[in-house]
Amino acid sequence: MxxxxxxxxxxxxxxxxxxxxxxxxxxxxxxxxxxxxPPHVTKILAQWILGSSYDTLPDPVRxxxxxxxxxxxxxxxxxxxxxxxxxxxxxxxxxxxxPQAGLFGRTERFDILNAAxxxxxxSHIFDFDDTHLKTIIHPAGPVAxxxxxxxxxxPVTGKAFLDALVVGIETECRIGNAVYPNHYDAGWHITGxxxxxxxxxxxxxxxxxxxxxxxxALGLAASQPVGLRESFGSMNxxxxxGRAASNGLFAAILAAKGFTxxxxxxxxxxxxxxxxxxKQDWSEITDGLGSRYEAQLNTYKPFACGIVMHPTIDxxxxxxDADHVRPEDIKRVDLKVHPLVLELTGKTxxxxxxxxxxxxxxxxxxxxxxxAGGEKxxxxxxxxxxRVVALRQKVVPVITPGIEPAQVDMTVTLNDGRTVHRxxxxxxGSVEKPMSDAQLDAKFADLxxxxxxxxxxxxxxxxxRSLPELKDAGDVARAGVSGA
Amino acid sequence: MxxxxxxxxxxxxxxxxxxxxxxxxxxxxxxxxxxxxPPHVTKILAQWILGSSYDTLPDPVRxxxxxxxxxxxxxxxxxxxxxxxxxxxxxxxxxxxxPQAGLFGRTERFDILNAAxxxxxxSHIFDFDDTHLKTIIHPAGPVAxxxxxxxxxxPVTGKAFLDALVVGIETECRIGNAVYPNHYDAGWHITGxxxxxxxxxxxxxxxxxxxxxxxxALGLAASQPVGLRESFGSMNxxxxxGRAASNGLFAAILAAKGFTxxxxxxxxxxxxxxxxxxKQDWSEITDGLGSRYEAQLNTYKPFACGIVMHPTIDxxxxxxDADHVRPEDIKRVDLKVHPLVLELTGKTxxxxxxxxxxxxxxxxxxxxxxxAGGEKxxxxxxxxxxRVVALRQKVVPVITPGIEPAQVDMTVTLNDGRTVHRxxxxxxGSVEKPMSDAQLDAKFADLxxxxxxxxxxxxxxxxxRSLPELKDAGDVARAGVSGA
Numbered sequence: 024m025x026x027x028x029x030x031x032x033x034x035x036x037x038x039x040x041x042x043x044x045x046x047x048x049x050x051x052x053x054x055x056x057x058x059x060x061p062p063h064v065t066k067i068l069a070q071w072i073l074g075s076s077y078d079t080l081p082d083p084v085r086x087x088x089x090x091x092x093x094x095x096x097x098x099x100x101x102x103x104x105x106x107x108x109x110x111x112x113x114x115x116x117x118x119x120x121x122p123q124a125g126l127f128g129r130t131e132r133f134d135i136l137n138a139a140x141x142x143x144x145x146s147h148i149f150d151f152d153d154t155h156l157k158t159i160i161h162p163a164g165p166v167a168x169x170x171x172x173x174x175x176x177x178p179v180t181g182k183a184f185l186d187a188l189v190v191g192i193e194t195e196c197r198i199g200n201a202v203y204p205n206h207y208d209a210g211w212h213i214t215g216x217x218x219x220x221x222x223x224x225x226x227x228x229x230x231x232x233x234x235x236x237x238x239x240a241l242g243l244a245a246s247q248p249v250g251l252r253e254s255f256g257s258m259n260x261x262x263x264x265g266r267a268a269s270n271g272l273f274a275a276i277l278a279a280k281g282f283t284x285x286x287x288x289x290x291x292x293x294x295x296x297x298x299x300x301x302k303q304d305w306s307e308i309t310d311g312l313g314s315r316y317e318a319q320l321n322t323y324k325p326f327a328c329g330i331v332m333h334p335t336i337d338x339x340x341x342x343x344d345a346d347h348v349r350p351e352d353i354k355r356v357d358l359k360v361h362p363l364v365l366e367l368t369g370k371t372x373x374x375x376x377x378x379x380x381x382x383x384x385x386x387x388x389x390x391x392x393x394x395a396g397g398e399k400x401x402x403x404x405x406x407x408x409x410r411v412v413a414l415r416q417k418v419v420p421v422i423t424p425g426i427e428p429a430q431v432d433m434t435v436t437l438n439d440g441r442t443v444h445r446x447x448x449x450x451x452g453s454v455e456k457p458m459s460d461a462q463l464d465a466k467f468a469d470l471x472x473x474x475x476x477x478x479x480x481x482x483x484x485x486x487x488r489s490l491p492e493l494k495d496a497g498d499v500a501r502a503g504v505s506g507a
Numbered sequence: 508m509x510x511x512x513x514x515x516x517x518x519x520x521x522x523x524x525x526x527x528x529x530x531x532x533x534x535x536x537x538x539x540x541x542x543x544x545p546p547h548v549t550k551i552l553a554q555w556i557l558g559s560s561y562d563t564l565p566d567p568v569r570x571x572x573x574x575x576x577x578x579x580x581x582x583x584x585x586x587x588x589x590x591x592x593x594x595x596x597x598x599x600x601x602x603x604x605x606p607q608a609g610l611f612g613r614t615e616r617f618d619i620l621n622a623a624x625x626x627x628x629x630s631h632i633f634d635f636d637d638t639h640l641k642t643i644i645h646p647a648g649p650v651a652x653x654x655x656x657x658x659x660x661x662p663v664t665g666k667a668f669l670d671a672l673v674v675g676i677e678t679e680c681r682i683g684n685a686v687y688p689n690h691y692d693a694g695w696h697i698t699g700x701x702x703x704x705x706x707x708x709x710x711x712x713x714x715x716x717x718x719x720x721x722x723x724a725l726g727l728a729a730s731q732p733v734g735l736r737e738s739f740g741s742m743n744x745x746x747x748x749g750r751a752a753s754n755g756l757f758a759a760i761l762a763a764k765g766f767t768x769x770x771x772x773x774x775x776x777x778x779x780x781x782x783x784x785x786k787q788d789w790s791e792i793t794d795g796l797g798s799r800y801e802a803q804l805n806t807y808k809p810f811a812c813g814i815v816m817h818p819t820i821d822x823x824x825x826x827x828d829a830d831h832v833r834p835e836d837i838k839r840v841d842l843k844v845h846p847l848v849l850e851l852t853g854k855t856x857x858x859x860x861x862x863x864x865x866x867x868x869x870x871x872x873x874x875x876x877x878x879a880g881g882e883k884x885x886x887x888x889x890x891x892x893x894r895v896v897a898l899r900q901k902v903v904p905v906i907t908p909g910i911e912p913a914q915v916d917m918t919v920t921l922n923d924g925r926t927v928h929r930x931x932x933x934x935x936g937s938v939e940k941p942m943s944d945a946q947l948d949a950k951f952a953d954l955x956x957x958x959x960x961x962x963x964x965x966x967x968x969x970x971x972r973s974l975p976e977l978k979d980a981g982d983v984a985r986a987g988v989s990g991a
Binding site: 246277285 | 590591594595597598599601602603604605607618619620693694695699723726727729730731732733734735736737738740741742743746747750760761763764765766767768769771772775776777778779781782
């Protein structure tokens with residue numbers, strides 16, 4: 024075997040740091056049509072992260088940061104006893120460090136790196152966590168999992184916590200914006216690949232990193248992307264936000280002690296964005312940094328299923344509750360829908376809760392019967408409830424031009440001949456029609472039911488809501504464990 | 508903001524598991540010219556990994572596995588007191604689990620995940636570890652770091668350890684072959700991206716995973732690639748093989764308890780190879796599996812610098828030792844070299860040890876003066892030694908057609924007018940002219956000097972050499988710590 028040119032260069036290892044090779048690389052870079060060199064986004068982000076302060080965050084951003092935490096804590100509690108979490112907890116217990124942080128809804132304690140991982144897994148179990156619709160990143164998972172574990176070990180104020188959350192969400196979502204959709208289309212699970220940046224930024228902020236250390240923390244985060252879309256449908260999907268959280272925290276912990284990386288890991292020629300994506304829109308990172316916030320665009324799912332079914336569930340609940348329509352009075356439910364709705368959720372006879380998540384027939388029926396679309400409505404029990412089964416056979420979706428994927432036009436014909444109609448342009452949970460605080464509380468209570476006592480669930484919610492005044496943000500974590 | 512099509516699909520989360528979407532995807536896949544579906548390489552590898560046995564490994568593979576371990580232990584000891592390791596140790600100590608495994612050349616003990624990371628970092632500090640030249644993967648780092656830590660916690664025989672090492676190296680290098688060079692050219696540090704597969708395969712083999720668990724372990728490894736070439740020249744480069752080791756071990760630990768992934772994470776449409784590379788040559792994974800071994804192609808560097816300088820150092824040492832040429836007798840050293848040698852190592856007046864690694868002038872001079880090219884010959888001390896500085900000014904490299912990058916034609920003219928000539932077609936350390944066992948021992952001793960007492964270093968070497976007979980492979984780790 025003969026050595027090839029690359030093995031010689033590669034073996035030189037540190038050669039890339041030499042002027043000789045840099046000259047060579049510059050020549051290489053100059054070959055294509057001269058391009059503007061990218062802005063130093065790694066450094067720009069690091070400076071902005073360190074300069075941010077809760078005191079200067081716009082009110083709507085502050086408000087949304089609290090809602091993001093509340094929603095995230097709720098889904099983390101809700102997922103905490105799923106088999107996925109049970110398996111991960113039992114696998115990692117023999118290797119955990121000191122009991123520095125707890126797990127929502129459980130009794131075990133772990134070192135903060137493992138706790139960040141496990142809470143991150145737990146919060147994505149039902150795919151019911153927050154969504155940044157522009158990138159489909161689930162922003163809170165990687166960020167909140169990392170910094171709440173840290174906050175439990177080292178007290179930080181609620182204001183500092185929320186500021187860190189906001190800079191973390193901003194960092195991961197802006198980097199996501201720069202590479203979306205190409206990066207996602209290629210096969211990457213974008214929450215897992217951008218999440219480490221968010222976790223490193225937020226944790227590094229709380230740790231008081233210098234600007235250079237923050238640049239390195241982002242570089243070490245860039246070195247640890249997580250997750251491929253091929254794993255969707257397995258435990259591996261929830262693994263990704265969890266590992267993104269622990270990877271970002273790991274990066275910040277190392278950088279805080281002086282572990283180095285490159286200065287331009289996001290934008291350099293052989294850095295993250297060029298390596299992991301065919302699109303790099305640097306302006307998505309730099310434009311309006313500090314004036315417009317991605318956290319403000321965060322959305323929360325009212326229903327534990329794909330967003331294409333949300334308008335149908337929304338319409339059914341409205342008709343049920345506002346028009347007092349009872350399931351037994353329904354003769355027929357006509358739905359005008361976008362083709363994607365049937366492509367994604369066309370199962371007519373689901374048998375399991377999971378299959379129910381892919382049945383628009385079940386979604387409509389269960390919403391009329393139970394007035395909700397939570398995790399309990401996508402259980403084996405609900406899917407096999409005779410009243411739901413009977414009603415779903417009366418649901419008639421028809422592909423209709425002019426209806427968008429996230430819209431529905433529903434007409435319910437009653438046994439007495441009357442009809443009731445709803446057109447949902449924006450379903451509840453969209454940016455245009457966000458869930459109210461009361462609805463978020465109800466979602467939280469529903470997720471926590473059966474896991475934490477009602478009074479405790481309420482106390483955790485109150486702590487989330489009072490984060491801007493909390494002296495110790497770690498109280499949220501401590502209050503959310505089983506037996507607290 | 509309107510929701511886009513992707514956000515709807517993405518939010519559906521588990522939708523990819525439904526027949527409806529699979530049908531849609533099949534239609535999409537059918538659009539381009541019909542392609543043969545890829546072989547199920549994840550499953551093929553899992554089956555082969557579990558079927559391998561030390562008893563049926565060819566003798567040259569057994570021999571090379573021992574040499575790989577010996578070389579890796581030597582470089583891990585050699586790097587163990589570098590600032591990079593000091594920083595990482597101090598950063599991670601507060602979070603470490605039980606003291607399950609030691610660190611070469613040091614006294615601290617960590618849980619096996621952290622120990623795998625730290626020994627992996629340590630072994631890559633000098634870029635002096637083993638190299639699979641076809642991919643430039645450094646095979647031992649990710650694999651040996653993971654399984655030696657595991658072996659220290661849970662005793663395995665030396666034979667089982669070496670078999671696991673071989674399957675780990677085979678797995679990471681074959682996957683690397685399938686995507687190299689495109690994947691590396693794009694910017695990925697291939698040791699870090701393929702390393703998790705090797706670590707998961709090897710650790711999973713020792714843990715006794717079932718075939719399905721091994722498939723999932725490889726899937727979780729696929730979800731955790733590490734490292735970008737942009738970080739070369741910083742501590743982040745050594746971070747990568749270390750994190751590859753702990754990520755692969757993490758994957759195996761979770762899979763062993765039942766954590767799931769997809770069945771085809773390497774070859775699926777949105778799996779690892781398609782997402783992370785523009786080239787996927789499946790035959791590199793499947794052809795000759797179990798009959799030809801990548802481990803047999805592993806090479807070890809005799810000199811602590813890029814391979815383009817190796818023939819020059821080799822020639823200088825030969826002339827010095829065989830022809831008894833003393834530095835002070837040298838009038839001039841003529842080198843016929845490939846252009847790449849000057850492009851990469853053209854520094855005429857290096858001032859630091861690191862700069863010396865990029866100076867063919869220094870390399871030739873120090874080899875004549877000290878008869879070696881180890882880490883000590885690329886120190887600040889050596890680079891500023893007046894005898895070396897004087898001699899390097901007499902070195903005259905000339906770009907010459909017909910000379911390959913890993914060759915040199917050296918003519919030394921002495922003060923008395925005599926000339927001595929060496930043509931190096933294959934330098935020591937190449938596949939064609941591998942380092943002898945005695946040379947590997949000398950390299951080990953040199954790396955361990957000043958870190959472990961000479962007698963202890965010898966004992967560790969002997970344990971490595973006797974691995975095929977060891978009842979407990981963990982003895983190698985226990986013998987290599989400071990104070991053992």
